[in-house]
Amino acid sequence: MEARIGTRNTKSMIFKGVIMFFAFLITVPLIIILLYIIKQGVGQVNWHFLTHVPAPVGEVGGGIINALAGSFIMVLIASIISIPVGMLAGIYLSENPNTKLAHYSGLCVDILQGVPSIVVGIVVYFWLVKPLGTFSAISGSIALAIMMLPIVIRSTEQTLKLLPDSLKEAALSLGVPYHRVILKVIIPCGFSGILSGIMLSIARVIGETAPLLFTAFGNPYLSGAINKPMESLPHLIFTYATSPYDDWHNLAWGASFILLMFVLILNIVTKVITRKWKIQL
Amino acid sequence: MENTIVKAENYNSYFGDNHVVKDVNISINKNEVIAVMGPSGCGKTTFLRGINRMHELIPGATSTGKILLDGENVYDMNAIYVRCKIGMVFQRPNPFPNMSIYENVVAGYLLNGLKISKAEKDVIVEKSLTSAALWKEVKDSLHKKGTFLSGGQQQRLCIARAIAMEPELILFDEPTSALDPISTSSVEALFHELKANYTLIIVTHNMQQAARVSDRTAFFYLGELVEFDDTKQMFTNPKDTRTQNYITGRFS
Numbered sequence: 001m002e003a004r005i006g007t008r009n010t011k012s013m014i015f016k017g018v019i020m021f022f023a024f025l026i027t028v029p030l031i032i033i034l035l036y037i038i039k040q041g042v043g044q045v046n047w048h049f050l051t052h053v054p055a056p057v058g059e060v061g062g063g064i065i066n067a068l069a070g071s072f073i074m075v076l077i078a079s080i081i082s083i084p085v086g087m088l089a090g091i092y093l094s095e096n097p098n099t100k101l102a103h104y105s106g107l108c109v110d111i112l113q114g115v116p117s118i119v120v121g122i123v124v125y126f127w128l129v130k131p132l133g134t135f136s137a138i139s140g141s142i143a144l145a146i147m148m149l150p151i152v153i154r155s156t157e158q159t160l161k162l163l164p165d166s167l168k169e170a171a172l173s174l175g176v177p178y179h180r181v182i183l184k185v186i187i188p189c190g191f192s193g194i195l196s197g198i199m200l201s202i203a204r205v206i207g208e209t210a211p212l213l214f215t216a217f218g219n220p221y222l223s224g225a226i227n228k229p230m231e232s233l234p235h236l237i238f239t240y241a242t243s244p245y246d247d248w249h250n251l252a253w254g255a256s257f258i259l260l261m262f263v264l265i266l267n268i269v270t271k272v273i274t275r276k277w278k279i280q281l
Numbered sequence: 282m283e284n285t286i287v288k289a290e291n292y293n294s295y296f297g298d299n300h301v302v303k304d305v306n307i308s309i310n311k312n313e314v315i316a317v318m319g320p321s322g323c324g325k326t327t328f329l330r331g332i333n334r335m336h337e338l339i340p341g342a343t344s345t346g347k348i349l350l351d352g353e354n355v356y357d358m359n360a361i362y363v364r365c366k367i368g369m370v371f372q373r374p375n376p377f378p379n380m381s382i383y384e385n386v387v388a389g390y391l392l393n394g395l396k397i398s399k400a401e402k403d404v405i406v407e408k409s410l411t412s413a414a415l416w417k418e419v420k421d422s423l424h425k426k427g428t429f430l431s432g433g434q435q436q437r438l439c440i441a442r443a444i445a446m447e448p449e450l451i452l453f454d455e456p457t458s459a460l461d462p463i464s465t466s467s468v469e470a471l472f473h474e475l476k477a478n479y480t481l482i483i484v485t486h487n488m489q490q491a492a493r494v495s496d497r498t499a500f501f502y503l504g505e506l507v508e509f510d511d512t513k514q515m516f517t518n519p520k521d522t523r524t525q526n527y528i529t530g531r532f533s
Contacts, residue, residue, distance in 0.1 A: 098340070166375040170439070173335060174389040174446060175365030184392050188379045279378045 034260070041257025044250050050258075053222050054236070057245050064255045066222045067236035070137065073224065074216060074232060075206055077141035082148040083198055089149075090156025090194075091182060097161070106157075113150035120146050121211035129215055137223075137230035140216025147208060148201040155197020159190040192277035199270040203263045209234035233259045284310045285349075286450060286480050287332060292346035294327045294336055301327045303504040304346075311449075314476050316495035316512065317484045320532060324504040325484045329452050332482070333367040334360045350450070365389070368443030368451040368479075373459045374435030376427035376442070383423040385438055386410060389446040405445050412478075413441035414471050433464020437471065444479070451475070453483040457490065469494050488528065492516050500524045 048063055055062025089105065096102050120143050128139040163186060171181040187194070209232075212218075217229040218239060233255055241252035287309040294302035302324040309315055317325045330336040331344050334355060347354045355363045376385045386406045390397055397405075406423065410416040415437040419430070427438050436456060443451050457465040472494045475481060485491050491498050492512060499509040500521075508515065508524045519525045526532060 164375070166371055166373055167377070169335065169338075169371060170375040170377065170442075171388075171392055172338060173333065173364055173369035173371075174392060174442070175361045175363075176389075176392040177361055180392055180394065185377060185379070189377075191379075 037253070037256050037260050040253040041255075041260075044254030045257060049254055054220055054240070054251055055247070057247070060247075062247070062251060064233070064236060064251065064258065066219060066231040067233045067255060068258070069222060069224070070216065070219070070230040071206060071232045071234075073226070074137055074141045074144055074212075074230065075202055077138065077226065078144035078148055078205060079198070079202065081142065081145040082152055082201070086149050086152025087156050087187075087194065090153045091160065091186075093153065093157040094160035095182075109150045109153050112146070113154075116210070117147060117208050118210035118213075121214050124211065125214040132227075134227070135215065135217035135229040137216050137226040137228065140212045140230065140232070141226070143211035143215045144205045144208060147205045147211060151201035151204060152197055155200070156190075156194050159193030159197070160186060162193075163189055189279050192274050192279065195277075196270045196274045199266055199273070203266040203270075206266075207234050207259055207263060209238050213238075286311045286351060287482075288347075288349040288352075289328075289332075290347040290349065292328070292331060292344065292348060294324065294331050294344040295342065296327075296339070297341045301504055302331065302344075305506045307499060307506060307509055309480065309482065311480055312476055312478075313497060314472055314481045314483065314495045316491035316498045317482060317501060318486060318488060318491045318498060318527075319501035320527065321486060323501045325486075325501045326454050328501065329454055329482060329484050332450075333369055333452060334363050335369065365393075365446060366448055366450070368446060368448035370436070370439050370443055370451065370453045370456050372455045374432055374439050376430075376435050376438050378426065378428045380427060381424045382410075382419050382427045382430070382438060385427040386441050386445050388442055409441040409445040410438075412444050412475065413437045414467065414474070415441055431464065432460050433467045436460060436464065436468055440468075440471065440475075444475075448479070450480045450482065453481060455484055455486065457485075457487070465490075488516075500527065502527070 048061060050063055050068065051065050052061065052063035053066045054064065089109075093102050093106055093109075124139050124143040124146070128142065129135055132139070167185060167189060168181055171185045172178075176184070212232050212235050216232055216235070218235045219229045219231045223230055237252045237255045237259070240248040240255070243249070285308050287307075289305050289307045292302060292305045293300065305328060317329065319325050327336060332348055332350075332355070336342050336344060337360070344356075348356065350358075350363070350366065376382075377388055380388060380391075383402075383406055384391060386409050387397075387402050390402070390405075407416060407420075410419065415434060418434060419438075422429075427435060430438060440451075440456075457468050460468065469490065472481060472483070476496075483491075483494065495512045497510065498512045498515045500507045500515070500519075500523075502523050508519060508521045510520070515524065516528060519528060
């Protein structure tokens with residue numbers, strides 16, 4: 001026994017070393033991607049780049065304002081649709097976990113989360129784009145909203161489930177009606193968790209290309225009309241990166257950089273919010 | 282009797298098929314402190330939660346019989362109205378974590394959307410916190426979160442929150458079981474003062490506490506109200522052998 005203690009300690013040390021190595025290793029791809037995109041993209045970004053539409057082939061300059069505005073508008077509309085719907089559904093799931101409806105509804109949410117984004121795009125194409133006869137920003141927004149829904153629902157549900165029942169009882173025992181208990185006590189107490197879910201769902205869909213391919217399609221001009229095709233950052237990257245022109249490749253790198261920064265900032269802000277606004281129970 | 286504030290008539294409670302409170306008849310007078318004691322799982326808390334209709338919020342929970350509050354059956358009244366008239370303090374202090382001490386006291390008004398002026402709120406807050414023996418300790422930190430207080434202070438804050446609604450009756454569900462001895466005595470001391478203005482029903486499985494704070498004691502065993510008498514009488518000369526066995530510690 002005593003003789004083996006040395007070997008055992010060595011084994012433990014090796015094991016600790018191995019898990020440490022892999023914990024470090026997984027940061028490498030992210031760092032490489034970040035550095036590469038920064039190297040390629042940061043040089044493209046300037047005020048002109050952010051405020052102009054893409055230039056035609058052969059012309060110098062050009063920017064991504066059409067994609068920035070398009071992504072902003074479509075994510076905004078998607079949020080307006082999915083946040084209230086997702087929160088209300090999430091409240092039901094957390095409040096009535098043992099009902100049949102919650103069981104099947106929760107199952108659907110899980111499946112919806114697993115549906116490939118391209119499939120969501122195709123479905124919206126057949127539902128909206130074909131009947132309406134045109135690609136449009138609104139159909140893109142709806143595709144994005146469908147992608148956001150499961151994340152908003154689940155994060156609302158998980159957050160509210162963690163709140164103790166005593167909180168609800170405290171409010172009910174004061175004669176507060178149920179809807180006010182939910183709106184004035186339960187949601188404010190779970191606010192930071194719900195908000196971080198919403199932010200993460202935005203970070204998730206802002207980079208989605210597939211659902212927009214056959215819905216919002218793309219538009220080389222600045223457009224605010226939601227019944228017309230609209231450009232978005234990921235779609236612009238897709239189009240310009242697959243083109244044969246170097247100028248356009250640079251545009252795509254710049255757009256990738258902007259998109260990446262946006263997602264990065266959104267994630268950091270979410271972390272800060274959850275830490276700062278977390279309500280001590 | 283004119284002095285009666287709460288009266289239970291053939292009151293039964295169930296969780297599904299489980300008969301938890303069996304045919305309870307009891308009559309409680311104004312400005313009394315009633316202790317409800319008994320071993321765990323004997324239906325004390327369930328009975329208490331039947332009085333302000335909190336019992337029915339649990340899925341599968343039902344009840345029969347009458348609970349009369351000032352002669353009117355609470356089961357014929359709107360549940361929300363009943364809960365406004367009857368305050369409740371829970372086992373664990375549960376101040377609202379998203380609210381300051383000040384807001385916690387007037388939470389009943391804020392959450393119900395009752396419009397009252399700032400001046401009225403100030404009066405209610407000071408009066409309620411004073412009645413809950415907490416004013417001196419927190420008057421300089423009214424706008425801090427209630428969750429920063431100690432356990433005993435939080436529980437007194439919850440009492441202040443109940444008092445603020447000016448209920449006729451306050452129900453306490455093992456109010457000191459999650460508190461340390463010092464906090465417990467601060468809450469117990471409060472019961473004597475509250476008696477002047479309110480009727481208190483206190484569920485406890487701490488016999489000493491029942492003996493210390495109450496005027497009359499009800500002993501529940503296996504869902505039945507076994508004995509209900511003056512506290513002194515009950516602890517010195519119980520009529521029922523089950524009460525005697527419980528008090529002498531043959532079972533707990």
